[in-house]
Amino acid sequence: MTASIRSLAADLRQGKTSAVELTQEYLQRIAQFDDQLNSYITLAPDRALTQAQAADERIANGDASLLCGIPIAHKDLFCTRNLATTCASKMLANFVSPYNATVVERIDASGAVTLGKTNLDEFAMGSSNENSFFGVVKNPWDLNCVPGGSSGGSAAAVAAELCVAATGTDTGGSIRQPAAFCGITGLKPTYGRVSRLGMVAYASSLDQGGVMAKSADDCAILLEAMAGFDPKDSTSSDHATTHYSEQLNESIAGLRIGIPRQYFNEQLDPKMTALLQTALVELEKLGAQLIDIDLQQTALAIPAYYIIAPAEASTNLSRYDGVRYGYRCENPTDLQDLYVRSRSEAFGEEVQRRILVGTYSLSSGYYDAYYGQAQRARRLIAEDFAKAFSQVDIIASPTTPGPAFGLDSKTQDPVAMYLEDIYTLAVNLAGLPGLSMPAGFYDHRPVGLQLIGNHFDEATLLRTAHQFQQTTDWHIRRPSLISGGKA
Numbered sequence: 245m246t247a248s249i250r251s252l253a254a255d256l257r258q259g260k261t262s263a264v265e266l267t268q269e270y271l272q273r274i275a276q277f278d279d280q281l282n283s284y285i286t287l288a289p290d291r292a293l294t295q296a297q298a299a300d301e302r303i304a305n306g307d308a309s310l311l312c313g314i315p316i317a318h319k320d321l322f323c324t325r326n327l328a329t330t331c332a333s334k335m336l337a338n339f340v341s342p343y344n345a346t347v348v349e350r351i352d353a354s355g356a357v358t359l360g361k362t363n364l365d366e367f368a369m370g371s372s373n374e375n376s377f378f379g380v381v382k383n384p385w386d387l388n389c390v391p392g393g394s395s396g397g398s399a400a401a402v403a404a405e406l407c408v409a410a411t412g413t414d415t416g417g418s419i420r421q422p423a424a425f426c427g428i429t430g431l432k433p434t435y436g437r438v439s440r441l442g443m444v445a446y447a448s449s450l451d452q453g454g455v456m457a458k459s460a461d462d463c464a465i466l467l468e469a470m471a472g473f474d475p476k477d478s479t480s481s482d483h484a485t486t487h488y489s490e491q492l493n494e495s496i497a498g499l500r501i502g503i504p505r506q507y508f509n510e511q512l513d514p515k516m517t518a519l520l521q522t523a524l525v526e527l528e529k530l531g532a533q534l535i536d537i538d539l540q541q542t543a544l545a546i547p548a549y550y551i552i553a554p555a556e557a558s559t560n561l562s563r564y565d566g567v568r569y570g571y572r573c574e575n576p577t578d579l580q581d582l583y584v585r586s587r588s589e590a591f592g593e594e595v596q597r598r599i600l601v602g603t604y605s606l607s608s609g610y611y612d613a614y615y616g617q618a619q620r621a622r623r624l625i626a627e628d629f630a631k632a633f634s635q636v637d638i639i640a641s642p643t644t645p646g647p648a649f650g651l652d653s654k655t656q657d658p659v660a661m662y663l664e665d666i667y668t669l670a671v672n673l674a675g676l677p678g679l680s681m682p683a684g685f686y687d688h689r690p691v692g693l694q695l696i697g698n699h700f701d702e703a704t705l706l707r708t709a710h711q712f713q714q715t716t717d718w719h720i721r722r723p724s725l726i727s728g729g730k731a
């Protein structure tokens with residue numbers, strides 16, 4: 245069951261298996277293992293089997309893309325028609341969207357089979373998947389550890405082979421950090437590369453949908469199906485897409501990789517430094533050139549992000565008022581009571597904290613001191629990267645400060661949780677693409693190397709990761725939970 249999309253597509257064409265059989269196999273694995281992980285919120289077996297039947301027909305007619313018949317999962321932040329979209333919140337626990345997200349439409353059109361919707365931190369706010377109304381997700385490499393967040397369900401499901409690949413969303417690291425913690429490959433594309441239509445908004449100027457899979461090759465195939473201009477999303481870019489999966493075999497000889505001094509400094513755990521250095525040497529062996537660079541404004545990323553994201557969240561989440569969408573409290577005494585109780589009863593603690601922080605920083609009198617200042621910091625961060633990309637082609641960094649941390653070890657200390665995002669946030673603030681790929685093990689837990697690209701240069705990130713994955717096997721290892729073996 246460690247099959248790649250290409251090998252499964254070949255098996256489907258050679259009649260070694262069918263999409264229906266494959267779908268049944270994955271549904272069976274979910275039934276067997278997901279009690280331990282809680283990676284899915286909603287399963288869609290009937291819908292999946294209907295899609296699989298249609299996929300088998302397309303394959304038989306010779307009219308099928310590589311994704312046709314491949315069982316995937318969607319983070320439960322993407323709207324799906326006729327299938328619940330909960331955002332892991334009590335607020336939307338019974339919400340069924342009247343339309344599909346563009347990402348879902350495009351993946352459906354490719355013929356892929358949707359097994360279900362994966363768990364996440366409520367409204368994508370979190371770094372551990374402990375903020376879900378539907379319960380904590382566990383890391384398949386160590387059931388006492390978090391899978392990362394917010395796309396922790398997608399990451400755990402891919403790592404445990406409860407789907408072949410999955411969608412995720414990344415506002416400040418939610419694809420890359422759980423990918424690193426679960427030993428898979430995850431790509432957050434450039435802001436605007438993938439349509440946000442039907443992707444429930446958290447922080448609109450930062451949110452971006454992307455892909456999570458075992459390998460860069462699988463990520464490239466899935467991204468190809470999703471990426472591209474969407475006339476229905478005004479922030480979607482009309483910059484031309486490319487055939488990501490066809491450029492993976494080009495060598496990376498001569499590629500200039502920037503190594504930011506501010507990321508590999510004495511604050512990074514020495515064991516992490518050693519592991520990541522080994523991965524960098526591997527890239528050097530492939531012909532890449534490592535160049536020390538500065539990203540002077542790195543320290544601004546956490547404060548800027550944790551002002552801007554809550555500010556945008558506070559306005560985006562004002563639509564959940566007990567009137568138009570979702571949960572409504574019982575027997576309200578008047579309109580004010582309806583608003584207050586619906587929101588207090590249905591939003592979790594972290595979501596309420598962010599709404600409060602956001603409302604405060606946007607209020608008159610504080611706007612300039614907080615929100616205005618954070619926007620200035622954001623511009624400095626973007627300029628920092630622009631300068632770096634005049635010297636190098638991509639940048640390499642840790643994805644996270646360490647491996648997956650213990651369940652409940654940071655839930656009482658929100659700031660400690662926010663500090664976990666130190667290496668991922670700046671990428672979203674600058675709108676750049678970022679990828680995390682498996683780069684070794686810290687004790688028995690996976691760690692990721694992050695690759696950051698220039699705007700719309702997803703192809704170079706995927707190619708670098710693919711080349712790395714041709715000479716390393718970190719991405720092939722599977723947790724003992726499912727393989728019976730050890731990493």
Ligand code: GLN
Nearest residue numbers: 368370414415416417418
């Ligand atoms: N951990 C960050 C946060 O809590 C990022 C989340 C995300 O990317 N959706 O906001």
